[in-house]
Amino acid sequence: MTFELGILFLAAVAYLLVLFLIAYAAERGFIPSAVARHPLTYVLSLGVYATSWSYYGSVGFAQTQGYGFLAIYLGVTLAFALTPVLLMPILRLTRDFQLTSLADLFAFRYRHQATGVLVTLFMLVGILPYISLQILAVTESVRALTQAATPTALAFGFCLTLIVFAILFGARHASARERHEGLVVVIAFESAVKAGREAGGP
Amino acid sequence: MAFRPENSRSVDSAVLLFLLGLFLFFSPFTFWWAGAATVWYLPYLLWLGLIGLIAWVAHRSPHDI
Numbered sequence: 321m322t323f324e325l326g327i328l329f330l331a332a333v334a335y336l337l338v339l340f341l342i343a344y345a346a347e348r349g350f351i352p353s354a355v356a357r358h359p360l361t362y363v364l365s366l367g368v369y370a371t372s373w374s375y376y377g378s379v380g381f382a383q384t385q386g387y388g389f390l391a392i393y394l395g396v397t398l399a400f401a402l403t404p405v406l407l408m409p410i411l412r413l414t415r416d417f418q419l420t421s422l423a424d425l426f427a428f429r430y431r432h433q434a435t436g437v438l439v440t441l442f443m444l445v446g447i448l449p450y451i452s453l454q455i456l457a458v459t460e461s462v463r464a465l466t467q468a469a470t471p472t473a474l475a476f477g478f479c480l481t482l483i484v485f486a487i488l489f490g491a492r493h494a495s496a497r498e499r500h501e502g503l504v505v506v507i508a509f510e511s512a513v514k515a516g517r518e519a520g521g522p
Numbered sequence: 523m524a525f526r527p528e529n530s531r532s533v534d535s536a537v538l539l540f541l542l543g544l545f546l547f548f549s550p551f552t553f554w555w556a557g558a559a560t561v562w563y564l565p566y567l568l569w570l571g572l573i574g575l576i577a578w579v580a581h582r583s584p585h586d587i
Contacts (some may be wrong), residue, residue, distance in 0.1 A: 387556060387565050394547045394569065401539040401576045425547060432578045 325466045329474065336481055342509050344488045356501050365504045367511025369396060372457040373450075435456035455479060532583035539579060543572055 345351050355361065374392070381389035399406060410425070419425050422443065427436030460474045462468075488503040545551055546568055555564070 390547075390565060390569070394543065397569065397576070398540055398543045401543055401572070401579075402536050403576075403580060404536045503552060 321465050323465050325462075325468050325474075328462060328466055339506050339510065340485075340488075343485075343506040346505035347489065347502035351505060356505050361505060361508040364508035364511040364515075367514065368507045369393075370511075370514070371454055371462070373453045376457055376460075525540045532579065535583075539572070539575055542575075546572065 342351075346356050378389050378392075413419065413428075414425065417428055421426055421440075423436040423439040426439045429434055429435075455478060456474050458478050459472075462474055489500065489506070546555075547565075555568075
């Protein structure tokens with residue numbers, strides 16, 4: 321099944337607009353808090369863990385390693401099993417001392433600004449290849465769907481959209497008390513769409 | 523820095539669940555049940571059971587953030 325690049329682009333823009341609208345509605349309180357703060361919304365928002373690359377990676381890994389591909393998901397499940405030991409103390413620490421990032425947490429723990437800078441640099445170096453893989457996954461998907469050459473303009477547009485989204489709904493409120501409701505709701509919506517698509521079959 | 527005392531029961535349950543998960547999925551026992559698996563969805567059933575147990579324990583724990 322192939323699509324016209326233009327149609328695919330319009331569909332992507334329309335979907336992104338829907339996501340922006342949902343995030344905006346959640347931030348402004350148009351979505352009832354019974355929905356926005358429902359445990360199911362938070363559970364669905366954990367779907368952010370399953371990125372486009374993990375989708376491709378898991379399929380390939382399952383083909384070669386069998387059930388071994390589940391390890392990455394079981395690991396995070398076990399991390400949540402340790403919530404009272406592992407996650408809750410960190411959450412309390414960040415709430416009590418208004419720490420907003422991992423760099424903050426380390427700088428607070430080791431009482432030195434240089435530690436925070438170092439952690440930020442390590443995270444940047446660690447995350448860049450991962451983000452590149454995400455962009456590659458999106459462009460490869462577009463190429464597979466349109467049978468066109470790698471649309472670099474689309475990849476660039478995807479990067480710009482990511483930046484705008486991160487600024488508007490992520491980094492704009494750098495406060496430990498901030499719940500990032502817009503971001504949580506929109507990721508939950510995305511996970512629901514993905515789960516619905518998977519449940520729908522091929 | 524004043525840490526609130528943890529609920530020891532929920533900590534115990536969390537560690538037990540973690541160990542159960544390790545035993546089920548990351549031990550020689552895993553090879554046994556994976557080899558003897560009669561249905562393809564057995565790992566997913568076990569995974570779902572583990573998630574259910576974690577949710578149940580988390581629901582019982584005090585939410586004092």
